[in-house]
Structures are given as C-alpha cells and as structure tokens.
Amino acid sequence: MMGWLATQLGIGFMRVLAWMPLGWVRGLGFALGWLLYRAVASRRRIVLTNLRLCFPGLPEHERVAIARQTFICFAQTWLDRSWLWHAPREVLLRRLQLRGALYEFEDNRPLIMFCPHFYGLDAGGTAINMRINRDFISIYTPQSNPQLDEWIRTGRLRFGRARLFHRIDGVKAILKALRQGEGLYLLPDMDFGPDGSVFVPFFGVQAACVPSVSRFARLGRAKVISVVPRLTATGYDIEVLPAWKDFPTDDQVADTARVNRHLEEIIATMPAQYYWVHKRFKTRPPGEASVYDSDD
Numbered sequence: 001m002m003g004w005l006a007t008q009l010g011i012g013f014m015r016v017l018a019w020m021p022l023g024w025v026r027g028l029g030f031a032l033g034w035l036l037y038r039a040v041a042s043r044r045r046i047v048l049t050n051l052r053l054c055f056p057g058l059p060e061h062e063r064v065a066i067a068r069q070t071f072i073c074f075a076q077t078w079l080d081r082s083w084l085w086h087a088p089r090e091v092l093l094r095r096l097q098l099r100g101a102l103y104e105f106e107d108n109r110p111l112i113m114f115c116p117h118f119y120g121l122d123a124g125g126t127a128i129n130m131r132i133n134r135d136f137i138s139i140y141t142p143q144s145n146p147q148l149d150e151w152i153r154t155g156r157l158r159f160g161r162a163r164l165f166h167r168i169d170g171v172k173a174i175l176k177a178l179r180q181g182e183g184l185y186l187l188p189d190m191d192f193g194p195d196g197s198v199f200v201p202f203f204g205v206q207a208a209c210v211p212s213v214s215r216f217a218r219l220g221r222a223k224v225i226s227v228v229p230r231l232t233a234t235g236y237d238i239e240v241l242p243a244w245k246d247f248p249t250d251d252q253v254a255d256t257a258r259v260n261r262h263l264e265e266i267i268a269t270m271p272a273q274y275y276w277v278h279k280r281f282k283t284r285p286p287g288e289a290s291v292y293d294s295d296d
Contacts, residue, residue, distance in 0.1 A: 007147040017079060018086035022095065022235065025083065029076030037071035042296045047071075047276045049292055054203035055271075069272035073231055077119035080236075084126050085155030095235025096127040101225065101242040105132045110222035111183040114213055116263050117190060117275035120229030122156065123236040125185055128227065129160030137177045138185040140164040171219075178220035185227070188212040189263060191282045199285050200257040203264055208283035214255035217248040224248075228266055231273055 017025060037044055047070060051063040058066075083091060104111070113128070115121055129136060138156075143149035153164060163182070165174055178184050188210055191197075197208040217224050226241040244262075248255050267274045281291050 003145070004147060007145055011147070011151050014079075014082040015086050017082035020082075022083070025079050026076050026233075029079045030072050032079070033072030033075035034068070036075060037068050042293075043277050044071075045293055046279055046296055050276045050280055053205045053281060053291065066272050067276070070274070070276050073119045073273050074277060077123070077231060081122060081155060084122055085151075085158060089130070089159075092126065092130060096123060096130070096238065097232075097236065098127045098131050098238045098240070100240035102132070102240055104223070104225045104240065104243055105134055105183070108181045110178045110181065110220045112178070112213065112217055112220070112222045112224045113183055113185045113227045114224055114259070114262075115185055115187055115227040115229070116266065117187055117278065118229055118266075118270070118273050119275065120231050120236050120238075120273065121187060123231075124227050124229035124238045125156060125162075126159060127229075127236070127238045128183075128185070129158075129162050132160070132183075135161045135163075135177075135182040136185055137163045137165055137174065137182045139167060139174070139187075141167060171215075174216070175220050178216065178222055184216060184220075184222070186213060186216065188259075190278060191280055194283050197283065198253050198256055200253060200260055202260045202280065205281060206285050206288075207260070207281055209256050209260065211252040211256040213259050214248040214252040218252075226262065226266070230270055 017028075044067065047067045048063060051058075051066055055063060055066075083095070115124055118124075125136075125138065140153070140156075143152060156162065156164065163177070165177075174184065190210075191208050192210050194208060197210050199206045200209055201207070202209070213224060216222060223243040224247055225243050228239045228241065230237045230239070247258070279292055279296075284290060
C-alpha cells in the first residue's frame with residue numbers, strides 16, 4: 001500500500017511540475033543531481049570508474065567534473081519527463097527542435113534509428129513521434145512497479161503511431177514490423193550479459209555488446225541512421241544524421257566495433273550526457289577480473 005501511494009504521489013508531482021517554467025524544472029534538477037552525486041556513493045563510484053577507463057588521459061579533476069555534471073543531467077532529464085508526458089503539445093513543439101537529415105524518413109525502406117543511451121533519449125523519441133508521419137516501434141524493458149510501468153509506457157506512446165515490444169517478444173515480431181516499414185528506435189549500447197554478446201572495444205576497453213544493429217539491419221534489409229538528442233537551455237536539440245554507408249557487412253563483430261567508434265565520436269561532443277551510471281563493463285572477457293568495487 002505504501003509503495004502504491006508513493007508511486008501515485010510521485011506521478012502526481014510530475015503532472016504538477018509539467019506546468020512549471022522550464023527554468024524552474026531545470027533548477028530543481030540541478031539541485032537534485034547535486035544531491036544524488038553526494039548521496040549515492042556506489043553509483044558515483046561506477047560513474048568515476050567508467051570515466052577513468054574511457055578517458056585515462058584526462059586529469060582526475062576533469063573526470064570528477066564530468067561525473068558531477070552527469071548526475072545533474074540525469075536528474076534534469078528525468079524531471080523533464082514531466083512536461084514531455086503531460087504538458088500541452090504546443091509546449092513540446094517549442095522545446096523540442098528536430099533537425100538534420102529528416103529526408104531519411106520519407107521513403108518506405110526499413111529503417112533503424114540508432115539512439116544510444118544519452119539522457120535525452122525520451123525527448124528524441126517524443127520529437128520523432130510528434131513530427132514524423134510514420135509508424136515506429138521500440139524495445140522496452142518493463143518496470144517491476146506496475147503503476148510506474150504504465151506511466152512510462154503511456155508517456156512514450158503519447159504521440160504518433162508507436163508500439164513497444166518486450167524483449168521476450170523475440171526477433172521475429174520485430175523483424176516483421178521492420179520489414180513492413182515501421183521504424184525501429186534502437187538503444188543497443190548496454191551490457192546485457194554474455195549471452196548473445198560479442199566483445200569489441202569501447203574507448204579502447206573490451207566491452208560486451210549485443211550486435212543488434214548489424215543483425216537487424218542485415219535481416220531486416222534496413223538502412224541505419226543516428227538520432228542524437230542534446231539537452232539544451234531551452235529544451236532539446238535532436239539531430240538526425242544521414243544513413244550509414246556500407247553497413248551492414250557480413251562481419252557482425254566488425255560492424256559492432258564500428259557502432260562503438262561512432263558512439264565514441266558522439267560522446268566526445270557531450271561527455272556528461274551519456275549514461276555513465278550504468279555498469280558498462282560489468283561483463284568481462286574470460287579470465288578478466290571485475291573493474292567495479294564488489295560493494296557496487
């Protein structure tokens with residue numbers, strides 16, 4: 001009962017926050033992010049470990065500054081879901097700027113949108129659903145809290161003609177939708193464990209990666225574009241990049257290494273906005289020890 005009440009109060013707070021000026025929302029997010037950085041020591045250690053592995057040449061004080069800012073970005077973008085999912089449409093049209101290679105959406109060729117885990121990923125999905133006249137699908141991991149799960153699903157399906165697939169739905173259902181012309185909003189850059197993963201470099205460190213971009217592109221005969229959402233002072237800038245050339249190949253390991261190199265280039269433009277709070281190097285190659293503290 002207490003869990004249900006806390007969830008409802010939290011959702012109610014987000015509904016109210018949706019009507020506040022953006023500066024207030026971002027200010028609250030700044031304070032919350034600063035508090036989380038100080039209070040959640042285990043997650044702070046994970047972020048700093050990731051940054052030390054990926055940016056060994058940076059001075060420690062610069063990595064600490066990125067870590068502190070990434071908590072702030074995390075909190076700000078979480079609170080931004082208040083207006084993304086509850087504010088009037090005209091508010092979102094002002095705050096979400098979609099630009100770039102929008103012509104890639106105009107044909108009916110199977111399409112994969114590579115959207116890595118930057119904190120603005122929900123803003124990117126919402127902007128595309130609002131402005132692009134096409135059906136879309138994405139892969140969704142349900143939340144353990146049913147009230148929270150329903151709130152998130154409803155928010156992500158608020159605009160456009162979108163569908164969410166569970167991972168257990170399998171590849172066949174996703175490929176069928178992809179071949180029928182539904183665009184796949186794909187977020188493949190997490191460590192999902194050793195099953196089905198390949199080890200390729202990520203900032204020079206071997207990382208377990210699911211080769212789903214290569215696999216879906218090959219089996220779905222799809223082109224791949226990148227969707228890059230950036231948190232800005234006025235909302236979000238969502239850039240669509242042109243279709244990748246000479247992709248996929250017959251080598252899914254080489255393809256996945258290319259995916260990571262492309263991701264590294266984007267991260268370099270906004271390092272604090274990437275999802276460093278995740279244990280990106282949790283799965284190690286055989287014989288390698290964990291890079292994280294046992295308490296984390």
